[in-house]
Amino acid sequence: MRTKVVVIGGGYGGLRAIEFLAKHNDVDITLIDKNPYHYLQTEAYGYIAGRFDIHEIAIDLDKWCRGFKNRVDFLYEKATAVDYENQTVTTEKQQLSFDYLIVATGAQTNFFSFIEGLRENSYGVKNLMRAYNFRKEFENLIYKKLQNEEINSGEDINLAIGGAGLSGVEVAAEMAHVIEIYSKTLGERAKKIKIYLIDASDTILPGMSSYIISNTKKRLEKLGVNILTSAFIEKLDKTTIYFKNGEQLKYHFMIFTGGIKASSLNTKLECEKNRIDQLIADGELNIHNSKNIFAVGDCVEIKDMHGKLLPPTAQIAEKSAEYVANTIRKRIDGRASQPFHADVSGIFVALGGTYAVGEMFGFVKVKGYTAYLLKKAITYAYFLGLHLRINAGYKNRIKDTL
Ligand SMILES: Cc1cc2nc3c(=O)[nH]c(=O)nc-3n(C[C@H](O)[C@H](O)[C@H](O)COP(=O)(O)OP(=O)(O)OC[C@H]3O[C@@H](n4cnc5c(N)ncnc54)[C@H](O)[C@@H]3O)c2cc1C
Structure with missing residues (x-):
């Protein structure tokens, strides 16, 4: 049966x-x-910052299912x-x-309803469309800087990331890294773009080990990320983030990864x-x-x-x-x-370019390029598995149409 x-x-x-x-x-x-695709959310940080392309973070589900030779049906x-x-x-x-x-x-x-204006004025990364829109905004900003178009009349341009969990930290680090690279070619113009990482907790990466937290913090600081912890966002309008303690931050756009x-x-x-x-x-x-x-x-x-x-x-x-x-x-x-x-079994945090911090089985602790290579190997194995299926699905589809 x-x-x-x-x-x-x-x-x-x-x-x-x-x-x-x-x-x-x-x-x-x-x-x-x-959706007709599988979205590799774990790679979203690189997509948003323009390091990966869409084919590296989205896989066609119909072809993937065809890779099982009529054993798996797909319904979009x-x-x-x-x-x-x-x-x-x-x-x-x-x-x-x-x-x-x-x-x-x-x-x-979770665009918390208790933060007024959050849903209307911020992007998310759990959804490919929102990640794509954010990427466009980021690229547009870099392009305007290249054109020497003045935005905010020469003031700093603040990009805010709400939520300093795994995804927020990875997005902040990758964007800061990209800005660092661009500052070599675009000079001072790119340096005007500042990244703010904001969290209501008293630490970044709440719940993670002290090794991961302290090394991530060091890396973010080296990349020039401004870390605001114990910072409760009360509301947002199109230009300003209002904190519970009365402080304000002018921002250009915001990504929310806080829940x-x-x-x-x-x-x-x-x-x-x-x-x-x-x-x-x-x-x-x-x-x-x-x-x-x-x-x-x-x-x-x-x-x-x-x-x-x-x-x-x-x-x-x-x-x-x-x-x-x-x-x-x-x-x-x-x-x-x-x-x-x-x-x-372990956790790896990508921290911009070829740098990562990780822990495996509770006792192996790595950081820098070694951690990056380990994280890449895990991602590559996952990606390869998907692609072997996709290739088989592609061939099966051609056979079916002959
Ligand atoms: C920026 C970022 C970085 C991350 N980094 C890491 C990391 O380094 N390591 C790690 O382990 N995790 C990481 N995560 C978390 C990880 O991506 C999620 O935990 C993971 O995607 C959960 O997998 P899932 O299968 O439960 O759901 P998902 O991968 O979200 O898939 C759910 C699927 O269900 C579909 N769906 C939803 N509702 C319906 C419906 N009503 N009908 C039909 N289809 C529906 C969606 O379209 C989607 O394809 C990261 C997340 C983000 C955003």
């Missing part, structure tokens, strides 16, 4: 689950995504509801039945959720007490074995997806399954 698995969301978690499930010939898989549609009883997913166009469902819909930028909330599908799912709408699952990542419905990645709250909440990362999305794919296999075979034990 064949088993039908539906995966909602072609992000890090969704794709990893499919890679594992597609190894089994008795499983038919359908991937649903509201938005999922709008799940019927637990009847085991169906509704999209904007149709209804699909499933034996097993994996919800892997990720998260979106996430689960994707909007979660709001429609009947299931317990936390304050950022992440689904609350049981120890085997099942939701709504349904043994055949799972959630992985950023859309679900994941804790380690000590009950500590883990930050939403691609690494945890992939680990939870591998676990769920293996658990589905066990359920199909009628074998017993074990609870998910989430752990973080």
